[in-house]
Amino acid sequence: MKYVILIGDGMADYPLPELGEKTPLQVADKPHMDHVAKEGSNGLLKTIPDGMEPGSDVANLAIMGYNPRKYYTGRGPLEAASIGVKLKEDDVAFRCNFITVYGGRLIDFNADHISTKESSKLIKTLNEHFKIGRFYTGVSYRNLYIYPGREALKVKTKPPHDIVGEPIKDHLPSNGKIAERIKQIIKESQRILKDHPTNIERSKMGKRPANMIWLWGQGQKPTMETLEEKYGLKGATITGVDLIKGLGVYLGLDNINVPGATGYLDTDYKAKGKYAIKALQDHDIIFIHVEAPDEAGHAGNIKEKIKAIENIDSKILGPLLDELPSYNSFRLTLLADHPTPIKVGTHTQDPVPYAICGENIKKDNISSYDEESAKRGSLGLSVAWKLLDKLIGS
Ligand SMILES: [Zn+2]
Known part of the structure; x- marks a missing residue:
């Protein structure tokens, strides 16, 4: 049949x-x-x-x-599977969006539909900078961050498309020590991405910069x-x-x-x-x-x-x-x-x-x-x- x-x-x-x-x-x-x-x-x-x-x-x-x-178990693990990243037992996969933030508010949850090619350049820089976990290029604004340690499961995160126009400080990850760490990564990404050549180029073309990442939707391998x-x-x-x-x-x-x-x-x-x-x-x-x-x-x-x-x-x-x-x-x-x-x-x-x-x-x-x-x-x-x-x- x-x-x-x-x-x-x-x-x-x-x-x-x-x-x-x-x-x-x-x-x-x-x-x-x-x-x-x-x-x-x-x-x-x-x-x-x-x-x-x-x-x-x-x-x-x-x-x-x-x-x-x-x-x-969340969007992160599905994203990982779709781009061929195999999760280990204790890995926690976060969805990593490139977003645009102005004046402390989330303006665009997909950074003007940033291209995969541009994303991959930003991901490379993120990996050079952050020593905990690893970033992977996905498709367009939809990328991946793997945190090694299942404690990250209990971090409370918000989908970025639900908080467009709102102050990001009200919606950053919460709930415990690892949440603080994830929050730091998000905040620091702003400093690293702000003057990134890819963003300078985007601004010149009249496109919104991908000036921050947003980590959310995490989960383990189902x-x-x-x-x-x-x-x-x-x-x-x-x-x-x-x-x-x-x-x-x-x-x-x-x-x-x-x-x-x-x-x-x-x-x-x-x-x-x-x-x-x-x-x-x-x-x-x-x-x-x-x-x-x-x-x-x-x-x-x-x-x-x-x-x-x-x-x-x-x-x-x-x-x-x-x-x-x-x-x-x-x-x-x-x-x-x-x-x-x-x-x-x-x-x-x-x-x-x-x-x-x-x-x-x-x-x-x-x-x-x-x-x-x-x-x-x-x-x-x-x-x-x-x-x-x-x-x-x-
Ligand atoms: Zn549907």
Whole structure:
């Protein structure tokens, strides 16, 4: 049996007055998504456990079959996996953002989307200066700091995107001796980066300088069974997003690199569809993750969100549905990882609609894949980390 999990990041939404109180999923032209709903079973999926942040990492970990409460250890370890840094037993991985600070306030959590090349120069300088731990270059503003010692786990840190515009002194790491040390590193980074040639150059080009680092989201290497150990299935991920790639590494999945998969609105949908079909030949289960609807949700752009949904439908799901019947048996599930409602501009906790079709999956008289229709589906409401049990086990 072949299994396909197609995830439209942040695809679910709330009704919008601009759309006559309908959601983007309800108005989008998406015959293939509706076909999955019509031919299969529908329901609502709770992807974010109560009390946890509605991040894509948490949601996708759940979708891949692991209870985030038990297995989620932070963004740092995922970042480490995605750039190929192996964590030792006692290592604690922090996400290291380059940020812009003016007048003691955090102005920009990504330092004007600093390039990877520029980041790597700054990382080099940081490593020359700081003797505790080690910095690693990631992608753009998203970099990594490894602290050798598990005491760093109890340091309280704040995500920089949550404190934009606020005085940094109110949000620096706290809770104990190591927190003081981490705080010192952050503060001192300002002195080191302020007049760095890379920043002087950036200022000349009218770009915001990366004049400080921010360490947060730390965690240890998660210990989990791979998907193959759990289900005996060989799996792959197709995604443009580092955090999801990182998850895949811990779960023993092959990351299929798709040229042109950017993780943004301009992602090459057709290429994703093509590589997914190719990956099916030598994998039993594939996770296809498309970031574009989430980006549109964050930008509050209704038109782009509808377009992203329609692109997933026609360029990824359509070709897959053509291809899958050539295998003996298959099951496909279509879902969002969390809503990114246009009105809210960021992720919410609400359950998402999902549909499963394929071998021995019963129809339940739902004719559209959307938030409202899913409420009437036969699958009711369930938690996401049990989805694979349902998909594979039944
Ligand atoms: Zn997401």
